[in-house]
Amino acid sequence: MTPSLVFYSNSELLEGPVFDKENNLLYFVDILDGLVYCYNPETKEILSIKLDSPVGSVFLRSNKIILAASKNGFFEIDFNTLKVTFEFQIDIDNSVRFNDGIKDPIGRIIVGTMGFPEVKGNIGEVFSYHNGEHKTIIKNTTISNGLAFSLDNKFLYFIDTPTNKVAKYAYDMNSGNVDFDSYVIEFKGLSSPDGMCIDKDGMLWIAEWEGNCISKWNPENGKQLEKIKLPCTNVTSCCFDNLSNLYITTAKNNDKNDTFGGGLFYVELNKFD
Numbered sequence: 001m002t003p004s005l006v007f008y009s010n011s012e013l014l015e016g017p018v019f020d021k022e023n024n025l026l027y028f029v030d031i032l033d034g035l036v037y038c039y040n041p042e043t044k045e046i047l048s049i050k051l052d053s054p055v056g057s058v059f060l061r062s063n064k065i066i067l068a069a070s071k072n073g074f075f076e077i078d079f080n081t082l083k084v085t086f087e088f089q090i091d092i093d094n095s096v097r098f099n100d101g102i103k104d105p106i107g108r109i110i111v112g113t114m115g116f117p118e119v120k121g122n123i124g125e126v127f128s129y130h131n132g133e134h135k136t137i138i139k140n141t142t143i144s145n146g147l148a149f150s151l152d153n154k155f156l157y158f159i160d161t162p163t164n165k166v167a168k169y170a171y172d173m174n175s176g177n178v179d180f181d182s183y184v185i186e187f188k189g190l191s192s193p194d195g196m197c198i199d200k201d202g203m204l205w206i207a208e209w210e211g212n213c214i215s216k217w218n219p220e221n222g223k224q225l226e227k228i229k230l231p232c233t234n235v236t237s238c239c240f241d242n243l244s245n246l247y248i249t250t251a252k253n254n255d256k257n258d259t260f261g262g263g264l265f266y267v268e269l270n271k272f273d
Helices: none
Strands: 004-007 014-020 025-030 035-039 046-050 055-062 065-070 073-078 083-088 096-103 109-115 124-130 133-141 144-149 155-160 165-171 178-186 192-198 204-209 213-218 223-229 234-240 246-251 264-267
Touching (some): 014 096, 014 192, 025 055, 025 246, 035 055, 035 065, 109 133, 109 144, 124 144, 144 204, 204 246, 213 234
Parallel strands (some): 192 234
Antiparallel strands (some): 014 025, 014 246, 035 046, 073 083, 096 109, 204 234, 213 223
């Protein structure tokens, strides 16, 4: 389970990996440079589109077509034509930007915000957008990060990084509303939880900022099951591909021992899955 470097371009902050399992494509973002990438694991082709503001997350639409959440609005990006089209905006204060996001099973866009250019306490929130309307479903967050649905879609797991916890919310698929249930995981070391994804067994894989690793947790009992070390300090997010193997994004760190921080890594968990 040694991580291999897939892509490196001296980025400061790679984030938001999303794998299109139907078309075998990986998307991820370089937040601060406003770049959105499309990577083909078979051909090794990588395409990029630059937006005019920081971009926090992307949402799948169809083959090589995605929606990107940037500070200046939500844009459809067509990597077939390299065309960018403005779609809509969720009004946010100038002191915040969009960060991690996820789609629910019926297509709602769920996306959080955080302070920008400065992180400030409790000025973020988590929005739900559907059919031209949006609402706030979680208030008073600081750094809205990882989002993942339980396998039965009855619960939404959410990370507000400074809490050092993973929260569990009951999720109403009809209304798109959430109700806080409990904290299911707590980080007690020096690292902080960032992005995350869920595997086919319902276990959460969490990127650890300042932790040099991805860790696997059981949300039923809050126990850590596994840890995969990375050759860089700040690990930002992760997602699974068609074979249940992991793509991992990272960010730069000023530590002289930090190797390829800001790179995209791949970990082969299942050779023959």
